Amino acid sequence: MTEIKRIDPRGPRFGAGITSVLSLASFALSFQFGFIAGYPLMVALFLLFAWSVFSPKTHPYQLIFQKLVRPRLKEPTELEDPRPPQFAQKVGFSFAILGTLGGLVISALIPIAAAFIFIAAFLNAFFGFCLGCQMYLGLRRFGIIR
Amino acid sequence: METSLIATLGLLALGVIGGITFKALQGKGHRVSTKEIIDLGKLKASNNGLPTTEYGKKATLVQFSTSYCGQCPGVKRTLSQLEYRLGGLRFAEVDITERLDVAAHFNISQTPTVFLLDQNGHLIYRMGGVPKMNQLMEELEKLGVK
Numbered sequence: 001m002t003e004i005k006r007i008d009p010r011g012p013r014f015g016a017g018i019t020s021v022l023s024l025a026s027f028a029l030s031f032q033f034g035f036i037a038g039y040p041l042m043v044a045l046f047l048l049f050a051w052s053v054f055s056p057k058t059h060p061y062q063l064i065f066q067k068l069v070r071p072r073l074k075e076p077t078e079l080e081d082p083r084p085p086q087f088a089q090k091v092g093f094s095f096a097i098l099g100t101l102g103g104l105v106i107s108a109l110i111p112i113a114a115a116f117i118f119i120a121a122f123l124n125a126f127f128g129f130c131l132g133c134q135m136y137l138g139l140r141r142f143g144i145i146r
Numbered sequence: 147m148e149t150s151l152i153a154t155l156g157l158l159a160l161g162v163i164g165g166i167t168f169k170a171l172q173g174k175g176h177r178v179s180t181k182e183i184i185d186l187g188k189l190k191a192s193n194n195g196l197p198t199t200e201y202g203k204k205a206t207l208v209q210f211s212t213s214y215c216g217q218c219p220g221v222k223r224t225l226s227q228l229e230y231r232l233g234g235l236r237f238a239e240v241d242i243t244e245r246l247d248v249a250a251h252f253n254i255s256q257t258p259t260v261f262l263l264d265q266n267g268h269l270i271y272r273m274g275g276v277p278k279m280n281q282l283m284e285e286l287e288k289l290g291v292k
Contacts, residue, residue, distance in 0.1 A: 009216050020161075027157060031150035080216030111153075119161050127165035129172075137212060138255040141246050 006079035012088075013125050014069055015052070015061035019045065019092070020121035026099075027114040035107035039100075042110050045117060046100040049093035056086060088124070088132025092117055175262075175273035175281050182269045184208060184261060189248065191238035194226075202229075202236030205289040206263040212243040215257040217276050224279070225260070228286075235291045264289060 022041055030038025052059045099113025123129040184206075187199040191208060207225050211218035222239060229237035242248045242257070249255075255274070262271035262285055271285050286292075 024154065024157065028150055028154040031153045078216060078220055081214035083214045084216070115157055118157060119164060122158075122161035123165050123168065126161075127168060129165060129168045133214075133216070134256055136214065137249060137257060141249050141255070 004081060004083070007082045007085075008065075008070060008076045009078065009080045009085075010070070010073065010076060011062060011065045012085040012130070013128065014065045015059070016121040017125035018061060019048070020118055020125050022048075023114045023118040023121060027111050027118060030107075030111040030114065035103070035110045038110045038114055039103060039107075042096065042099040042103060042114060045114075046093075046096040049089060049096045052089045053086070053093050056082070056089070084133030084136045085130060087136055088120070088130055091132045091135075092120060095120075172275040173273055173278045173281075174275075175260075175271050175277065175285065178269050178272055180269070183267050184263055184269050185267070186238055189240045191240050193236070193238050198236070198238050200236065201263060201265060201267045202234055202291075204234030204265055204291045205286060206236045206238060206267065208261040208263065209237070209239045210242050210249070210252070210254055210257055210259045210261075211239055212241065212257045214243070218258045221258045221260070221276055225277075232286065232291050235286065262286070262289075 022045055026038040026041035026045065028038075029041065030036070048059075048061075052061070056062065095113045095116045099110050099117075102109035103113070120131045123131055186201070186206075186208070187197075189208075191198055207229070209218070209222060209225060211222065225237050229235050240248065242254065252259075252261075258276065260273045260277050260282075261269050262273075262282075264270050273282065
């Protein structure tokens, strides 16, 4: 088994906080000014999710957390395995793809995708409940992911 | 203006309700009526890194963990302390990271999951997630563990 570097669990939660604000804003804008108004923020979410799926270490959230937030926090009581939060990012990424590509065809998919992303990110940031992580063992059991 | 405000607040409320529901359900235990005997040897259970097969004189707690589980080490510490503090109680841990068959057999979909066994090793109570301690203590008391 290869050694996996464990991470501070507050890193992903910090990122989820920003994601929840962006997705809620995208949702609100598309209701206020027509679905397409939420599109620019959806594209931004898409890019941010893509970034954290393909290169989590260089992600801006991660850098902000490392440089500005973590030095002000106490030492974490527990480090965690990065695989479940990374899997959760992939789930978020799937919804962002739905909103970005699907939204071009059916604009209602923009607020729908934004709503799903918001719920997942909000639960993670404010309740410490990581939807993707929670599904991880169950999905592995059913052979959906390895 | 109004519809978008209502929709946005509605989504926010949904997130809060989801989070509160999660907090309430997390770690909540329930009785198990099948009275299945849990074979610690077969499960390759361990205590402090050493294999263990014996049940506690009055009760045994079995924690199922995975290496990617963020909250497992904390729960393990708490339960180990309980074993140390209370007479007749034994603690054992089973790592199911690569043992999805075990997870499937016991229908475990999240870690930590904690089983409470009576003095003969019958499974009588189980908790998914971080156990609610007051509930756990009540169940232990019923088995004569104090």
